[in-house]
Amino acid sequence: MKTVLCHGVFDLLHVGHVWTLRWASGLGARLVVTVTPDGQIVRRKGRKPVYPLAARMELLDALEFVDLVVPARGATALWSLATFKPAVWVRGSDWRGRVTRASVLEEGLAAKLGTAVKFAPRWHPDYRSSDAMRAVLAWNNFLEE
Secondary structure (H helix, E strand, O other): OOEEEEEEOOOOOOHHHHHHHHHHHOOOOEEEEEEOOHHHHHHHHOOOOOOOHHHHHHHHHOOOOOOEEEEOOOOOOHHHHHHHOOOEEEEOHHHOOOOOHHHHHHHHHHHHHOOEEEEOOOOOOOOOHHHHHHHHHHHHHHHHO
């Protein structure tokens, strides 16, 4: 069975996430989504997620084209890649060309496992959770004035 992996925070699930996950599901027989735990988000981003892990997982699990949703064992995709050994690992288009210490380790492990790394198309419009958070905060500030 050809497994496709997507890994991420998935806070404030939005249509860009849905488009990416639907697209990823067409690349194999089984789509596995691993979700970054709350504590890892706090360590990495310096803030708590808007929705806790259980809620983020429930939203993802409700998508008919997602076959398995699992809490990750860290902020990176290393555990997810090593555990599921997917044929394909799909990354968001925002990761194309971005080089971090973690991405070097992740892509090195993917190469060692024979996992193809694919980047989702850049969707238009380009939805991002951080943009949605800023819009909600701006709207909230407007209402309070």
